[in-house]
Amino acid sequence: MKAKKWLLCLGVASLLAGACARSATADLYWETESISTNVPHQPNGTSIQKYYFTSTASRVELGGSKVFIVDYSSMELxxxxxxxKTCTHLNLTELAGLPGMAPADKQKMAEMIGSMMGIQITRTGELKNIAGYKCRKYKVHIAMVNGEYWVSQDVKGYKELRCLGAKMGVIADRNPMLKQMHVAGIVDKLGGFPVYTVNHVMGGTVESTLKKVEEKSLDPGLFTVPKDYAIKKHK
Incomplete structure (x- = not known):
């Protein structure tokens, strides 16, 4: 259960970053190479993760068979x-809770969960050249995940990501859980584009290295659910 919540949290946080693309001049795509070691419910090995951001939607392929898509107009995940060939959907403006739970109780539950999954970012003085970029190290804590993020302002596409704060803040404020997580300022607090990250997850580690960044037009079909997929409501 914890692994599923962590994966969902990661997917939501990654996808909401695409909200900044409304101020961008082009769609944004990047790839990272991820190495997973001893993470519960996840096989060891290397995978390529792909991120697609446009003015209306985002798509994240985390490797394997999992894909996350967010439609900004409907706020559906x-x-x-x-x-x-299945699809689970969740409205990000709705409150989580048990069937029959009163709205006020759902609000409290969402705020409590959001507080538990709060994000903490600490800037350090460590500098290093990674993959040709001058990077600074940040310590990041998200829910049950402790990470080290090496970021750079020299990466192509960083300007697009900088507008995340205002755009994502509007979206996050519509969901009590995301609002409590304080996701709106993630990119601004990091102060750069993630080039290399190490996340420690439930006794395991996930290392990710930036491999490619491109500003290009993306196929709208990437952000739609295939017609032959069975759709069900998220529980």
């Missing part, structure tokens, strides 16, 4: 299983 779609989780695709490409092997099973």
């Amino acid at each position: 779609y989780t695709l299983d490409t092997k099973a």
